[in-house]
Amino acid sequence: MSSLVPSLPFSLVGQKLTGRSGILALMDDLGKALTLDPQMRMLGGGNPAAVPEMQTCIRERMAELLAEGSAFDRMIGNYDPPQGNPPFCAALAKLLRETFGWKIGPENVAITTGGQTAFFYLFNLLGGRHADGSFRKILLPLCPEYIGYADQGLDESLFVACKPQITWPEGEASRVFKYTVDFEAVSAALAKGNIAAIAVSRPTNPTGNVLTDAEVARLSQLATSAGIPLILDNAYGAPFPGVIFTDATPFWSPGTILTLSLSKLGLPGTRTAIVIGPPEIASAMGAMTAIAGLANGNIGQQLARPWVESGEILKFGPRWLCPFYRRKSDQALGWMRESCDRAGIDWAVHASEGAFFHWLWLRDLAIPTLELYERLKRLKVLVVPGEYFFFGLDPQDDAWPHRRQCLRLNFAQPEQVVREGLEIIAQEAARSRG
């Protein structure tokens, strides 16, 4: 049943935000497979796994709210202030202050409707056209970076990204590589004077790379010297949900904007993220929420509030989530090694230091991974093609073959799904060699 009205003209912003974006393709594939196509092997999106202990914990907490009655009614039936639920924000500031010594209070905290929304607000608040006529950009010091940022600018060309250095910590024969920040490239980009903020995810989505404490400290220093904030996306990271397999210290400084999320704890359906930053940034988040969304959903905050008050939220990672995902990562890596070696392809994988993904590098692939993705989808395996994560690079890097040779694979789904998926990927990659 189609429209009877003539095609409606969209504004410039409308055209920008309704183009066929990578994140739309990814979320559409993910959501449709989850709700409509149970046969699909879901190595695509970033859906958290069903971690039984977490599920029990969440169900018990909802049952407790229902038993309290009026607490449930208030959660469902009242609007919170746009900046977030005051007791929740106060409890979180207290926990972080007392645990890590960060000098923050509730005025440093804002809630947003998920991490994606936090970045939509932050990037367009700081980047883009300014009253002085300048156009300020967001610097991504380590590309590839999260697909969901790519199309968030209301204006074109919001991002400047730096190619990473590719290292082989245990030699190339190990087939395990690691990206590190090219600080010369970062300094050169900053020197142009048009950067509004440095932004980086830790662990990096898509690669599972975790910036070392030294890398974070150096980025923070560079940002401070340039008088701009460092935005750290901790959706999978520290201090919660804590899906990090290396020794990485949670980081905050007065010039840092830190984002956290309840999604990867197991609550994506509640859309709850947290921004910790200077008070002017936290209150800007509240102002933008009021205008663009009225208020946030209450449910994630009310489910999590006692865990924040007791500090238990910091224990879910070490106790359940980190061991769970680490086991999944190791297992998938074993299957990948078997399948890829058996298929006889030239492959490598990024060191698995956190998050839910393996970043598979198919070094003799003759087709773009965008094409491989289509072929795999027909074979009922959903992946995310790597091209989408390489945005903001200099046009001279278009020829860099690496950007068309990588796949992001979610290793957190059920064993059979991951194992079969990896085998099909390896076989199809073998058929697609140069």
Place this chain on the structure above:
Amino acid sequence: MSSLVPSLPFSLVGQKLTGRSGILALMDDLGKALTLDPQMRMLGGGNPAAVPEMQTCIRERMAELLAEGSAFDRMIGNYDPPQGNPPFCAALAKLLRETFGWKIGPENVAITTGGQTAFFYLFNLLGGRHADGSFRKILLPLCPEYIGYADQGLDESLFVACKPQITWPEGEASRVFKYTVDFEAVSAALAKGNIAAIAVSRPTNPTGNVLTDAEVARLSQLATSAGIPLILDNAYGAPFPGVIFTDATPFWSPGTILTLSLSKLGLPGTRTAIVIGPPEIASAMGAMTAIAGLANGNIGQQLARPWVESGEILKFGPRWLCPFYRRKSDQALGWMRESCDRAGIDWAVHASEGAFFHWLWLRDLAIPTLELYERLKRLKVLVVPGEYFFFGLDPQDDAWPHRRQCLRLNFAQPEQVVREGLEIIAQEAARSRG
């Protein structure tokens, strides 16, 4: 604990969205009073009342989801596609098709994170700067209009609003007035050729006015002739939640974009709204959700799904909500009459045809209602000053005294709160006469 970084420069869009907006003041007041200041008499925001039958219904549904176990886990732990949960959207299209004969399928339906977000997307999708160099505006045919639209444009001056005609259906002595659409003014505005869409809330927030079927039909005709959509905001209206006290028929046409919400049914904490429109608009909503929010919260849709499948969602209004709010409206009107007459002020009130508000016109007020609002807040009565709702008017209407003489009062709060609030308002208005 303040920031140690120098003040960060915000972009033009950032400055626009973080200015001190009416909707921020309103939601901040509302949320803080609800969570922090139980002494405040809440005649401010649009929080739905605690309707016991609805609350029981919602609690029972959550208990059912918990008892099913895996349904609860999926709701909390999975991402839906950005355009909304496919079974929910299909069930809603089917219900509206079969009940009202609207020619729609799931491709006409999109979910957003609350109605405020739907309008943020719709206004900026259709209005603003276009590739052909034009700047297209949103026409509000009946001003005053919803405070939450006022600051949603990414660019300045997104709105053009038409002054209403003020009528006295039962004579001026009744003290009950009603706004009607000035169609000459609407036609004149359309004739300028720079209008992207006509938008109107039904019932009108803030006044409780309900556009007649004839007014809606005429607006729809004008929009179709101009080749632009008519956007109808049914947050309080038909077919659900159905808080309408007149005979108003639910309206849709292929050129109409209809928004509905679960908030005023009693679920604001879930942030769930629905857009029914041409497929290109519904898919644009999904694309914008993917980029700006990744996905919607699932909880509202899962709570409401069986009510949509059974059609029960259409019965909550006539059975519980409409009688509840109508009784509240009548009661508050009686108290208002008593208090205002006793105080000896010259007052009038808009005909109460739907929604949760009385729109009180203080005809001999000597101060702006922005000032009266501050005085009342100190007396622990929270209202919304009328000035905020008069935006988009021609500068020549700045001198129109009416725009500084009205208050929006939520009549749905507990009896004692409303009664005391009205008495304090009348007394303070008496002290603030010219």
